[in-house]
Amino acid sequence: MKSLVGAGRVIWLILRRDRFLLFLWIAALALTPLMFASAFQELYPTAEQRQAFVATSGRNPSFLLLFGPIFDSSIGALTAWRSAPVVVLVGLASLLTVIRHTRVEEETGRRELLGSTVVGRHSQLASALIVTFGANLALAALLALGMIGMGHPPVGSIAFGLSLAAVGWVFAAVGSVTAQLTESSAAARGIAIGALGLSYLLRAVGDVGEEGSRLSWLSWLSALGWAQRVRAYAGERWWILALALGFVVILVFAAMLLSSRRDVGAGVLRPRLGPAAAPPWLRGPMSLAWRLHRNTLFAWIAGFAVFGVMYGGVADNVVTLLGDSPQLRLIFERIGGTAALVDAFFAGIMGIFALAASAYAVQAALRLRVEETALRAEPVLATSVRRLSWAAGHLIFAVIGPVVLLAVAGFTSGMTYGLISGDLSHQLPRVLAAAMVQLPAVWVLVGISVALFGLLPRLSAVSWGALALFLLIGQVGPVMQLSQWILDLSPFTHVPNLPGGELSMAPLALLFGVGAGLTAAGLTGLARRDIGSGAG
Amino acid sequence: MTAVISISGLHKFFGPTHALDGLDLTVEEGEVHGFLGPNGSGKTTTLRILLGLLRADSGTARLLGGDPWHDATELHRRLAYVPGDVMLWPSLTGGEIIDLLGRMRGGLNIRRRDELLERFELDTRKKGRSYSKGNRQKVALIAALASNVELLLLDEPTAGLDPLMDAIFREYITEERHNGRTVLLSSHILAEVEALCNRVTIIREGRVVESGSLAELRHLTRTSIKAVLARPAPGLDGLPGVYDLQSDGSRVRFEVDTDQLNAVLAHLTSVGIKDLISQPPTLEELFMLHYRGRLKGGEEEGKNTKESR
Ligand SMILES: Nc1ncnc2c1ncn2[C@@H]1O[C@H](COP(=O)(O)OP(=O)(O)OP(=O)(O)O)[C@@H](O)[C@H]1O
Numbered sequence: 001m002k003s004l005v006g007a008g009r010v011i012w013l014i015l016r017r018d019r020f021l022l023f024l025w026i027a028a029l030a031l032t033p034l035m036f037a038s039a040f041q042e043l044y045p046t047a048e049q050r051q052a053f054v055a056t057s058g059r060n061p062s063f064l065l066l067f068g069p070i071f072d073s074s075i076g077a078l079t080a081w082r083s084a085p086v087v088v089l090v091g092l093a094s095l096l097t098v099i100r101h102t103r104v105e106e107e108t109g110r111r112e113l114l115g116s117t118v119v120g121r122h123s124q125l126a127s128a129l130i131v132t133f134g135a136n137l138a139l140a141a142l143l144a145l146g147m148i149g150m151g152h153p154p155v156g157s158i159a160f161g162l163s164l165a166a167v168g169w170v171f172a173a174v175g176s177v178t179a180q181l182t183e184s185s186a187a188a189r190g191i192a193i194g195a196l197g198l199s200y201l202l203r204a205v206g207d208v209g210e211e212g213s214r215l216s217w218l219s220w221l222s223a224l225g226w227a228q229r230v231r232a233y234a235g236e237r238w239w240i241l242a243l244a245l246g247f248v249v250i251l252v253f254a255a256m257l258l259s260s261r262r263d264v265g266a267g268v269l270r271p272r273l274g275p276a277a278a279p280p281w282l283r284g285p286m287s288l289a290w291r292l293h294r295n296t297l298f299a300w301i302a303g304f305a306v307f308g309v310m311y312g313g314v315a316d317n318v319v320t321l322l323g324d325s326p327q328l329r330l331i332f333e334r335i336g337g338t339a340a341l342v343d344a345f346f347a348g349i350m351g352i353f354a355l356a357a358s359a360y361a362v363q364a365a366l367r368l369r370v371e372e373t374a375l376r377a378e379p380v381l382a383t384s385v386r387r388l389s390w391a392a393g394h395l396i397f398a399v400i401g402p403v404v405l406l407a408v409a410g411f412t413s414g415m416t417y418g419l420i421s422g423d424l425s426h427q428l429p430r431v432l433a434a435a436m437v438q439l440p441a442v443w444v445l446v447g448i449s450v451a452l453f454g455l456l457p458r459l460s461a462v463s464w465g466a467l468a469l470f471l472l473i474g475q476v477g478p479v480m481q482l483s484q485w486i487l488d489l490s491p492f493t494h495v496p497n498l499p500g501g502e503l504s505m506a507p508l509a510l511l512f513g514v515g516a517g518l519t520a521a522g523l524t525g526l527a528r529r530d531i532g533s534g535a536g
Numbered sequence: 537m538t539a540v541i542s543i544s545g546l547h548k549f550f551g552p553t554h555a556l557d558g559l560d561l562t563v564e565e566g567e568v569h570g571f572l573g574p575n576g577s578g579k580t581t582t583l584r585i586l587l588g589l590l591r592a593d594s595g596t597a598r599l600l601g602g603d604p605w606h607d608a609t610e611l612h613r614r615l616a617y618v619p620g621d622v623m624l625w626p627s628l629t630g631g632e633i634i635d636l637l638g639r640m641r642g643g644l645n646i647r648r649r650d651e652l653l654e655r656f657e658l659d660t661r662k663k664g665r666s667y668s669k670g671n672r673q674k675v676a677l678i679a680a681l682a683s684n685v686e687l688l689l690l691d692e693p694t695a696g697l698d699p700l701m702d703a704i705f706r707e708y709i710t711e712e713r714h715n716g717r718t719v720l721l722s723s724h725i726l727a728e729v730e731a732l733c734n735r736v737t738i739i740r741e742g743r744v745v746e747s748g749s750l751a752e753l754r755h756l757t758r759t760s761i762k763a764v765l766a767r768p769a770p771g772l773d774g775l776p777g778v779y780d781l782q783s784d785g786s787r788v789r790f791e792v793d794t795d796q797l798n799a800v801l802a803h804l805t806s807v808g809i810k811d812l813i814s815q816p817p818t819l820e821e822l823f824m825l826h827y828r829g830r831l832k833g834g835e836e837e838g839k840n841t842k843e844s845r
């Protein structure tokens with residue numbers, strides 16, 4: 001236990017540093033399901049209506065793909081079902097928090113400072129995990145109390161809360177392992193997010209078939225699948241929580257073991273040596289940006305391609321299974337699609353791809369701020385590189401990266417669907433167009449990031465807040481029937497509903513103008529302001 | 537001689553912090569200029585203004601005949617900078633970073649780079665994240681020293697270097713001095729400044745407290761005298777330049793401004809000296825006094841070559 005000395009102080013430090021961030025994600029992720037619950041209450045007040053909904057949506061492959069199976073027609077069970085995307089975000093927030101307080105600390109050398117004081121070898125890791133586990137329990141408690149307060153069965157509410165927390169715990173533990181593997185926090189995050197993505201894929205593919213079909217066992221390999229199979233409000237299966245806990249114990253044990261076998265700052269995977277001299281093409285801000293961004297971009301492209309193929313692959317089922325169901329048609333219209341079911345499906349999927357591409361874009365744009373605060377902008381700007389050229393190097397990725405990603409998503413899903421439906425020449429261009437039409441909305445987020453970076457650099461991270469807000473508006477806005485001006489806040493509200501809908505140029509031009517204007521304002525600010533870690 | 541750097545009346549605020557408070561600095565062509573001052577006195581801030589990374593609030597700064605803010609990119613072709621905290625891209629190797637910085641600066645002397653790599657014993661195949669502090673420093677130093685530039689701006693360049701590497705660094709700076717390159721060297725290491733610099737400027741709280749050649753500065757210090765005289769010496773404390781006089785009969789102890797030494801010794805001789813110990817002034821002492829913010833005895837009137845209020 002000597003290795004855990006001082007953990008109390010480290011926990012306190014983490015809580016102090018992250019008090020707002022933790023509060024934000026706990027509150028946002030606990031409140032979203034409550035909003036779903038009240039929306040269901042409003043949309044389907046009677047048991048018959050809900051049974052009709054389950055009879056159709058419960059067998060709809062695209063719903064199975066996105067949210068998994070529905071186990072019961074109570075509002076609680078529907079809420080637990082609809083909250084599947086929230087569960088993914090719980091996993092994401094948890095793994096990011098753990099890596100932020102372990103590998104990032106080591107990478108920046110702060111860990112060493114702390115390690116030299118009376119702090120045991122495992123204290124940092126244990127503290128990060130304890131804080132994240134605690135945050136998940138708080139989230140579970142908040143959610144369960146909220147559901148009970150709304151009059152849902154207490155037992156189901158507790159199971160629902162704990163099923164979210166279980167996913168949080170599992171991915172916190174996954175993060176603690178990947179943080180031991182590599183020296184770079186970006187790589188640790190990449191691997192952990194990859195595990196989350198795989199988990200999602202396994203669950204999605206396993207759920208598309210009926211229960212007991214050939215591939216349904218795949219869902220059992222996924223922590224996201226476990227969360228569903230706890231069956232909150234539908235005959236809770238508590239032993240699945242124990243299964244998750246066992247998995248967490250194994251992972252944490254592995255992380256501790258890895259951590260005690262390596263040096264501070266080092267990873268388990270040894271870095272290889274690189275070239276002793278720069279290749280001839282590495283000679284300016286553009287080529288430097290290419291070196292810094294390319295691996296991330298390739299990873300994102302691969303992710304988009306995998307999900308594109310998967311979504312394209314199941315799109316056809318939407319028609320064959322439920323093409324004539326009037327109720328389902330109605331539901332699709334409620335979630336904002338057009339009459340044609342496949343078109344609505346693709347329009348919805350492209351909206352998700354657009355949000356993901358926006359996350360990439362914000363990340364690429366904010367690389368400018370990362371470079372500045374890590375003092376790596378300074379040596380570049382002390383050479384004959386202009387500020388705007390330096391910024392342009394990174395912004396090319398923020399602007400063109402989403403073009404590539406959405407093209408990949410549109411192409412892979414359109415291609416797969418076209419091949420399956422035997423209508424390639426017709427479908428591919430339509431699906432591709434539906435992907436590309438999202439771009440101006442994505443660029444608005446680039447604009448927000450650049451404007452903050454140039455004008456209010458200390459607030460650069462608020463760009464993520466904007467993305468989260470738009471995500472929230474897109475998720476709960478139509479379900480809760482929020483007033484139009486709130487929906488209009490999100491650029492994604494203004495994207496034409498393709499395929500199938502009408503391609504109107506005016507909103508696209510407006511979005512483009514807003515994005516370009518914000519970017520120009522940010523760059524003007526950058527040209528005038530101080531450069532430095534504390535600048536702002 | 538033309539001034540490569542001339543700064544006058546420079547002010548810089550960071551919110552409520554008054555980082556530079558009317559700073560003046562002149563660096564002539566071909567000189568190695570030491571830039572000293574306690575932590576937080578504004579050395580790095582001055583260098584960043586010279587690089588056009590920060591914008592001064594008032595005052596003028598000229599660099600290589602241009603304006604550091606407006607002509608930044610053109611001026612940067614002619615200078616190389618080694619930051620105080622060298623941070624490298626984690627995924628690039630040291631060799632790649634050296635070449636890249638050199639190319640972005642406008643040219644790298646390959647022969648000289650190879651020679652520097654060998655002398656500094658740097659493994660250029662390691663990734664940025666795996667270098668130690670000293671090795672990160674070497675990467676930036678080699679990139680700067682191998683560049684074809686007129687001016688070197690070095691912010692505590694030897695922090696983290698071991699003594700062996702430190703000696704090699706000094707060799708190179710001495711060579712630069714002979715080649716007529718201009719160097720502005722911010723440092724906390726007095727031995728380094730004494731060994732390398734023709735002139736030094738000491739700042740404190742954003743103001744210059746001392747500037748001049750090392751010989752001039754030595755002159756400004758005081759010699760401490762312990763003497764046993766033939767009889768008590770009256771009138772000693774009335775002499776100009778004598779401070780902290782303690783007398784115990786015929787034994788006296790005092791400090792004297794070095795430029796008044798002759799007159800004071802003449803007075804002692806006239807009384808008759810039995811024993812005398814004189815301690816020469818050290819620069820160290822002078823720096824310490826400035827760093828602490830006061831000269832011994834409390835007064836600094838008119839003793840500095842530059843303004844010191
Ligand atoms: N970006 C910033 N924001 C706020 N204050 C700053 C910033 N940069 C510097 N300062 C403040 O300005 C003052 C001068 O700092 P500077 O870094 O120039 O000192 P220095 O002489 O280089 O010190 P050291 O010897 O420790 O390197 C300090 O009080 C510092 O805290």
Ligand SMILES: [Mg+2]
Nearest residue numbers: 579580620691
């Ligand atoms: Mg400094």
